[in-house]
Amino acid sequence: MQKVVIVGGGITGLTAAYYLQEKAQQAGIEVDYLLLEQGPRLGGKIVTETENGFVVEGGPDCFIREKPAVLQLAAKLGISDKLLPSNDASTGTFVLSGGKLHQLPDGLMILVPTKIIPFALSPLITWPGKLRMGLDLILPRKKTASDESLGSFVTRRLGKEALDKIGEPLIGGIHGGNSQTMSLKASFPRFIKMEEEQRSLIVAMLKARAKAPKPAPPKPGEAKKTYFMSFKGGMQDLIAGLAASLAPEKLVSGVKVEKITARKGGGYSLALAKGETIEADAVILTTPAWDTAELLTPLDTAIAQELLNIPQASSATITLIYRKQDVKDLGSFGFVIPASEGRQINALTFTSVKWNHRVPNPDFVSLRTFVGGGRNQELASLPDTELVQIARAELADILGIQGEPVYSKVHHWIQSRPQYVLGHLDGLTRIEARLKEHHAGLSLAGASYRGIGVPDCVNDGERAATDTVAFLHQTGKSAAR
Ligand SMILES: Cc1cc2nc3c(=O)[nH]c(=O)nc-3n(C[C@H](O)[C@H](O)[C@H](O)COP(=O)(O)OP(=O)(O)OC[C@H]3O[C@@H](n4cnc5c(N)ncnc54)[C@H](O)[C@@H]3O)c2cc1C
Known part of the structure; x- marks a missing residue:
């Protein structure tokens, strides 16, 4: 039987394990797998601590519904009854400006105003700032297709005040990132498409809002669908649901992988910190980029360097x-x-x-x-x-x-x-090209590459599982020979 080792027991690694089983079964091939996690618990950045009835999230506290990967996975895992909508009655978010709290005007979609009256009445943005945001309606498109920072894009389309009072704090809060270095192409491709197709962000948002289907009312027993969703017991419910769907002996915590080398004739050897070596036909690394760089240094210093370049x-x-x-x-x-x-x-x-x-x-x-x-x-x-x-x-x-x-x-x-800084996608393309050319059966997945949100990680875990099953299907080799 062909063997796959998944390194990292965060949401990406667990999702990769789940979909590896599913895709292998669909492809009619037998695959054995092992997931290795260095820490004492599964979940990685998903940490929910429950004490005296207080449910505390250390990492993510929700996911966005717009990217359906988590909702779909929850349905497959049979944990949709644990989904938790946010309390709509209090949807307003405030911004501290000039020492006072101001409500973000109603109708603001991401950074873009779509309702004139609440926007006009909001004291958050000065009148010159509001007029500058309105210029988006007449400003031309950007001429070149080169990448730019989120900060440069928002300033160019909506002005500096919109960036300082809305864009930067929202992005800093959500992405933990700096708008001046963040790649628009890698982090907000949707904005690029809007400008390409509609020129004005305001027009694009108005059209998107008019076209968006109203969320279907929940079926009996189903959670209401809000923009942000979580789970009743915290995000850990998702980790517990995944772990329960996988054989416990395949999920090994407290085992650190130290390095990965290629075997003669194909496949990989993984050296563990405890001194053992594990053999695999294919490997999925879901460790954060800098940990992955350490693991891959003996195998490919060029990839390791690319990974270290991801801040x-x-x-x-x-x-x-x-x-x-x-x-x-x-x-x-x-x-x-x-x-x-x-x-x-x-x-x-x-x-x-x-x-x-x-x-x-x-x-x-x-x-x-x-x-x-x-x-x-x-x-x-x-x-x-x-x-x-x-x-x-x-x-x-x-x-x-x-x-x-x-x-x-x-x-x-x-x-x-x-941090997906300018040039992130170029680095990713170089990594993917080297993997394809020199390291068949080795996949990198997780928050460092194609999206930082939990739904992005679920998508990436599934992608890595799909690629791995396709590879194993093609080679049909066994490490157990
Ligand atoms: C404070 C905070 C708030 C966030 N808020 C949100 C939010 O509200 N919504 C949202 O969608 N996203 C949010 N995110 C982002 C999201 O939580 C992460 O991007 C996602 O959980 C990362 O999952 P992962 O599996 O890719 O990586 P990780 O969770 O980092 O998992 C990688 C695992 O690999 C293990 N590992 C590393 N090296 C080795 C090794 N050598 N051998 C074995 N194991 C190893 C690690 O111990 C870890 O468990 C937030 C993140 C943080 C930190």
């Missing part, structure tokens, strides 16, 4: 749980903070307002703040106590929260948020 930002999430009477309810999901405000935190989510099932009863309010990412990355490495102090001082200043939190939890993500 990894550092960030931290700080969750604070307060008694309800200590927090003024904004009736919103939270707020983002532009760099120009000079704050140490970038954003805040009212977790227990956005989602049900996050606190045991309405007497508690759960807040999550972010530091690092696109700016102030050095803060991410501070000790937990200092980060809690920073978050509390900022929240006291911005929201007037004076009470003691009843619970706090910090999660650090050091050099582990991939």
Whole structure:
């Protein structure tokens, strides 16, 4: 039987294992696989911690419905009943500007205004800034097809104020990235298509909104479909659902792979930190780019160097749980903070307002703040106590929260948020070409390459499984000979 080793037990690795089984069965071939994870638990950046009825997300707290991969996977895994819509009643997001919180105007789609009256009435953007955004309606298309940064694109189409007050803080909050270095082609290809097809982003968004089908009402027992979705027990429900669908003996935690070398006649040898060696006909590496570079250095220094060129930002999430009477309810999901405000935190989510099932009863309010990412990355490495102090001082200043939190939890993500900077897709093309030419049966998948969101990782895990099954089907070799 042909053998596949998957390295990394985050969402990409587990999805690759799931689809490897499915695709092999569909192709009528027998495949044995083993997933190796260096840490003590599965999930990678998906970390949900549940304590005294508080459900705390250390990494992602949701996924977007627009990319259907997670919803489809949840249906296959039989966990659709665990899906959790966000609480629509409080959909507003605020922006801190000039020390005050302003609601993002209704009708703002990503960064683009699509409703004139709420936009005109919003005090967030000055009148010159609003007029500059309106210029998008008449500005010509970009002449060349070369890549540009998200910051340059937003400034060119909508102006600097739109970038500073809306684009940069939203992107910093969501991508943990810097809009001045972020590749538009790799991160927001949709904007390029809009400009190519419609010239004006405002026109393109209005047309897209008019065409978008209304989400079908949920069937009995089905979760309502909101833009952001999660799971009742937290994102860990997805990891648990995947793990339950796979044979436990195939998922091995606490095993670090140290290096990968090619075998004579095809296939790969994986040297484990414990001294053992494992043989495989095909390998799927779902480890973050810099870890993958280390694994591949003995095999291909050129690929390893390309991987090291993908910057990894550092960030931290700080969750604070307060008694309800200590927090003024904004009736919103939270707020983002532009760099120009000079704050140490970038954003805040009212977790227990956005989602049900996050606190045991309405007497508690759960807040999550972010530091690092696109700016102030050095803060991410501070000790937990200092980060809690920073978050509390900022929240006291911005929201007037004076009470003691009843619970706090910090999660650090050091050099582990991939940044798709200008040239990212060119680097990826060079990596793919080398893999194809020199390393048959070796796939790289995960957040460092084709999308950082959980749905992107699910898509990439499936893609890697499909490619691997096609390769095995073609070669029909066995490592067990
Ligand atoms: C704070 C934060 C908030 C986020 N918010 C969102 C959000 O709300 N929505 C969203 O869609 N996305 C969000 N993301 C992004 C998303 O969570 C990640 O991109 C995704 O979970 C990455 O999955 P992965 O499987 O590719 O990588 P990882 O989760 O990093 O998994 C890789 C695994 O490989 C293992 N590994 C590494 N080296 C070795 C080795 N040598 N041997 C064996 N194992 C190894 C690691 O231990 C790890 O478990 C967020 C990310 C962070 C950090």
